[in-house]
Amino acid sequence: MRLGVLVSDFRNVDDTLSRLKADKLGLILVGNGVYLAAVKESGKPSQVLGMSPDIYALTEDLQTRGFSDADVDKRVKTITYDGLVDLIFNDYEKVIWI
Amino acid sequence: MGKLTIGCFSSLVGSLSLDFAVKLANTAIKKGHTVDFWVSGNATMLSKKGQRAFKDYSALMKIVQEMTATGKFQITACEACAEARGYHKEDTLEGFKRHSMDWYLASSFSADRVLHIGGD
Amino acid sequence: MATKKLAFIVRSMPYKTEASRLALTHAIASQTVEIYLEDGDMVEPVVAFMGDGVLNCLKNQNAMGMYGVTSIEQHLKNSLLLDLKVLICKEDVERFGLSESSLIMDAEDIGGETKATIVPFSEIQQEMETSNHLLFF
Numbered sequence: 246m247r248l249g250v251l252v253s254d255f256r257n258v259d260d261t262l263s264r265l266k267a268d269k270l271g272l273i274l275v276g277n278g279v280y281l282a283a284v285k286e287s288g289k290p291s292q293v294l295g296m297s298p299d300i301y302a303l304t305e306d307l308q309t310r311g312f313s314d315a316d317v318d319k320r321v322k323t324i325t326y327d328g329l330v331d332l333i334f335n336d337y338e339k340v341i342w343i
Numbered sequence: 344m345g346k347l348t349i350g351c352f353s354s355l356v357g358s359l360s361l362d363f364a365v366k367l368a369n370t371a372i373k374k375g376h377t378v379d380f381w382v383s384g385n386a387t388m389l390s391k392k393g394q395r396a397f398k399d400y401s402a403l404m405k406i407v408q409e410m411t412a413t414g415k416f417q418i419t420a421c422e423a424c425a426e427a428r429g430y431h432k433e434d435t436l437e438g439f440k441r442h443s444m445d446w447y448l449a450s451s452f453s454a455d456r457v458l459h460i461g462g463d
Numbered sequence: 464m465a466t467k468k469l470a471f472i473v474r475s476m477p478y479k480t481e482a483s484r485l486a487l488t489h490a491i492a493s494q495t496v497e498i499y500l501e502d503g504d505m506v507e508p509v510v511a512f513m514g515d516g517v518l519n520c521l522k523n524q525n526a527m528g529m530y531g532v533t534s535i536e537q538h539l540k541n542s543l544l545l546d547l548k549v550l551i552c553k554e555d556v557e558r559f560g561l562s563e564s565s566l567i568m569d570a571e572d573i574g575g576e577t578k579a580t581i582v583p584f585s586e587i588q589q590e591m592e593t594s595n596h597l598l599f600f
């Protein structure tokens with residue numbers, strides 16, 4: 246399955262994400278999930294960023310929280326709501342929110 | 344073009360998850376998709392008449408009304424969830440339907456994509 | 464005539480939020496969805512508890528006695544009474560040191576015949592893969 250996971254939290258997501266298997270797994274960071282893309286704890290980026298080659302963060306939610314594209318880990322692509330709609334319809338057959 | 348069904352349980356005030364869901368719905372409609380929107384649990388607050396917009400609180404009535412006017416959007420509140428909160432039929436904003444939870448499942452049946460935002 | 468399968472995946476703990484309660488009440492609503500569908504069309508629900516969500520399945524809940532609200536236990540039993548497929552993640556049951564005897568595995572006391580099953584997460588994953596849509600609670 247091609248599974249898009251909208252990750253809306255900074256905490257308590259690793260356990261679920263580490264179990265999910267998909268032919269194509271996309272992580273789409275939204276809400277407080279965008280902190281995963283832009284914040285380092287003890288100098289280390291989140292291990293969530295290593296869980297898929299396809300990681301996106303919602304620009305509107307980054308900017309809401311004071312981040313620009315320059316703050317975002319290079320493994321993460323930034324997208325707008327417009328891009329998110331395209332991802333949902335074109336790239337993934339199932340989408341979930343955690 | 345496809346059909347997106349969104350279910351949301353998050354409160355209008357106290358969380359931005361419902362704002363996210365509404366913005367996503369609006370973008371999908373502008374791109375030509377149709378959207379069914381199910382509000383359940385605390386999200387039924389969105390269906391309540393008489394909301395007043397303050398800058399410290401989310402205010403989504405206007406955008407919901409604009410989406411409804413496109414004809415590509417329908418929004419339904421969980422009747423039991425609304426009644427439990429004291430939101431009665433006469434308190435419901437124009438454009439909202441009220442049904443039991445099977446409406447959401449039926450909408451999911453015919454949807455190309457379902458995004459369920461639960462848990463807040 | 465078509466059947467669409469919906470997976471209700473519960474990872475939230477009970478009671479602090481409505482999430483797990485609404486997962487079960489929405490899943491149960493599959494029993495009346497036909498009124499909106501064409502003849503022969505059906506929604507097939509599967510309910511799976513994973514992560515901290517397995518704590519919803521503990522026996523002897525008394526939310527009615529303590530707070531006057533229906534317990535998750537009762538909703539779970541109603542789900543089994545209506546023959547919904549209910550799965551509980553084995554790895555999480557073991558992680559919390561729970562035994563099958565401590566979990567709600569059947570609804571025999573209200574006349575149900577269907578039983579919940581404790582399964583490895585891989586089986587829950589399979590259910591997700593064969594479902595048309597996934598709803599995480």
